[in-house]
Amino acid sequence: xxxxxxxxxxxxxxxxxxxxxxxxxxxxxxxxxxxxxxxxxxxxxxxxxxxxxxxxxxxxxxxxxxxxxxxxxxxxxxxxxxxxxxxxxxxxxxxxxxxxxxxxxxxxxxxxxxxxxxxxxxxxxxxxxxxxxxxxxxxxxxxxxxxxxxxxxxxxxxxxxxxxxxxxxxxxxxxxxxxxxxxxxxxxxxxxxxxxxxxxxxxxxxxxxxxxxxxxxxxxxxxxxxxxxxxxxxxxxxxxxxxxxxxxxxxxxxxxxxxxxxxxxxxxxxxxxxxxxxxxxxxxxxxxxxxxxxxxxxxxxxxxxxxxxxxxxxxxxxx
Numbered sequence: 001x002x003x004x005x006x007x008x009x010x011x012x013x014x015x016x017x018x019x020x021x022x023x024x025x026x027x028x029x030x031x032x033x034x035x036x037x038x039x040x041x042x043x044x045x046x047x048x049x050x051x052x053x054x055x056x057x058x059x060x061x062x063x064x065x066x067x068x069x070x071x072x073x074x075x076x077x078x079x080x081x082x083x084x085x086x087x088x089x090x091x092x093x094x095x096x097x098x099x100x101x102x103x104x105x106x107x108x109x110x111x112x113x114x115x116x117x118x119x120x121x122x123x124x125x126x127x128x129x130x131x132x133x134x135x136x137x138x139x140x141x142x143x144x145x146x147x148x149x150x151x152x153x154x155x156x157x158x159x160x161x162x163x164x165x166x167x168x169x170x171x172x173x174x175x176x177x178x179x180x181x182x183x184x185x186x187x188x189x190x191x192x193x194x195x196x197x198x199x200x201x202x203x204x205x206x207x208x209x210x211x212x213x214x215x216x217x218x219x220x221x222x223x224x225x226x227x228x229x230x231x232x233x234x235x236x237x238x239x240x241x242x243x244x245x246x247x248x249x250x251x252x253x254x255x256x257x258x259x260x261x262x263x264x265x266x267x268x269x270x271x272x273x274x275x276x277x278x279x280x281x282x283x284x285x286x287x288x289x290x291x292x293x294x295x296x297x298x299x300x301x302x303x304x305x306x307x308x309x310x311x312x313x314x315x316x317x318x319x
Contacts, residue, residue, distance in 0.1 A: 064205035159317025166206035247288035
């Protein structure tokens with residue numbers, strides 16, 4: 001954690017209220033820092049200036065969001081908002097579109113490269129990555145038909161860092177889908193363990209469709225028998241963040257309650273903040289320790305999920 005005596009200069013245009021443009025780095029520990037516009041050519045991030053003659057630090061910004069249909073989110077202003085955030089990488093889940101259907105210029109914002117892994121079934125699932133940096137390599141799929149047929153895994157490599165857009169299955173529709181979800185969990189866990197041991201840094205962004213702890217779901221008592229909060233799913237998360245060695249990056253910075261990323265469209269879930277935290281940046285320990293600021297953006301609604309933004313004190317390697 002940053003523990004310097006410092007003052008902060010936010011570079012960029014201030015377009016929101018102060019609580020959404022300030023970056024606070026604790027002098028003696030961790031502090032939550034809301035994030036918003038941060039214009040710095042070629043780097044991205046706020047600039048935290050230390051004492052004179054000390055090196056300035058820029059933060060890498062990564063956003064994850066389930067758009068529940070990228071075309072619907074675009075009509076609601078998602079890409080206009082995205083550009084204002086000046087992110088380095090954006091991971092999108094549930095695009096519900098084929099790449100050839102995205103010819104409108106709104107889907108090709110200036111300064112960004114885009115990559116897609118579509119589901120074979122039209123109008124279903126699908127993931128994407130937008131980035132201001134040219135990746136060394138892009139991997140479309142994971143090499144396992146259960147995931148790849150539905151377009152649920154897309155990886156971009158930048159030097160020693162890989163950023164992955166993941167859309168884990170939901171089991172809420174029927175028992176068959178829950179069993180496929182369990183199969184996927186069993187398939188992924190050894191892969192995640194190997195990632196930690198590899199020495200490479202990974203940030204796996206996405207909709208994991210599991211709330212880990214009671215603090216991550218408003219009505220935890222009433223959902224213990226529902227997909228997304230089943231004992232088996234939560235135990236899998238315990239193992240992921242325990243023996244496997246991955247890190248829930250958001251909780252590295254923010255330990256508070258009522259931090260949700262998804263709300264049912266039924267009833268008054270949004271109005272009452274009856275939500276679930278099922279969207280994550282799950283990372284290897286090295287890069288996870290570089291997390292400096294987090295934000296769940298709720299001032300506008302682009303889908304039933306809110307964008308999750310995390311800033312890292314990490315210099316993304318580019319060609």
